[in-house]
Amino acid sequence: MTIKSIPGYRLGDTTLPKSPLTMDDLAVLKASLLFGENDVMALRRAHDVVKDQVEAILDVWYGFVGSTPHLLAYFSDAKTTQPIGAYLDAVRKRFGQWILDTCRADYDVAWLAYQDEVGRRHHRSGKNKTDGVSAAPHIPMRHVLALVLPISVTMKPFLAKKGHSAAEVEEMHAAWTKATLLQAILWCRPYAKDGDF
Template identity: 55%
Template sequence: MAVSQIPGYRYGDPSLPPSSISLDDLHRIQQALLFTEDDVRALRRAGEILAPQVSDILDVWYGFVGNHDFLLAYFSTPDGPDADYLARVRARFGQWILDTCRAEYDESWLAYQEEIARRHYQDKNKTDGVQGAPPFIHFRYVNALIYPIFATIRPFLEKGESDPAEVERMHQAWLKAVLLQVTLWSQPYLREGAF
């Protein structure tokens, strides 16, 4: 699916409000994560490997969510799981894999991270016009899902790289990139001034 056809995808949209996080703040968070240019290079290589496997990765992740009713509930209405909602989120989630590997870490990227944060919290159902689904995703699951998103990506990296050391570099860079994003997504969940 072309980026322009992904429902609700707004990375690079100039009408998004700017992030409340400065580039200096971002750089300090990256430093705290030991995130370097070597990680950026490893992510670019990971993106080359993962791009043709996005659908398979999403099958694993959606299978995980679907096997846990307390997670599937976030995509459900009183009538049960909302297939259209799940499909729209899946398209964005697939693009997120690629964006994670290709991020430029600039103001446009920061603005979209803040948009994603709002979609997990106060604007969860607004983008897709969903009625009756839970109004936000509890942060405990946003944070806890870091591990399965990290652990399950390694076999996909191994399909495109035979050098274990290079796989490890890409895998660690992926972890840092996911931790960076979830850190940014935590902002609306925190008391003002606590971020």
């Protein structure tokens, strides 16, 4: 599968609205998260570890969402409450690419614009529009932030599968956790009133 064949994938799309956050804003946020160049390098190493495990990682995450009714509801028809298979499939493709993108992020203006877009896709201002579905119209911010934990904790066993030392696994896992939290924070911008983010 190529990136161009992923429905709704728009990282690097020059038609996306620019994020209102500046590169300086991003630098300050990264500093607050203790996210530095060592983390970027650890994520690059993590990419090589997980690139052939993406589907297995997604199986774990989708198993969690599928077995958690209040989360599955956000991927289900608002009227029938039945999961929307095509929506789950489209999101899965983007989610798989997100794993790789998280490991290879450039943290530039295009990346920042896409984080804003992903945030809108969770918020009532853009939920369901990308895929043209009638699922729940909004994901509360508390769930966006809460999912950082399962997405981080469940990654560690995959990072440990290629023979790296415990210290190397810890370094990659810490970087993954910081990068996941960084993105989740950025995805919350549409939820905040002007001036509050």
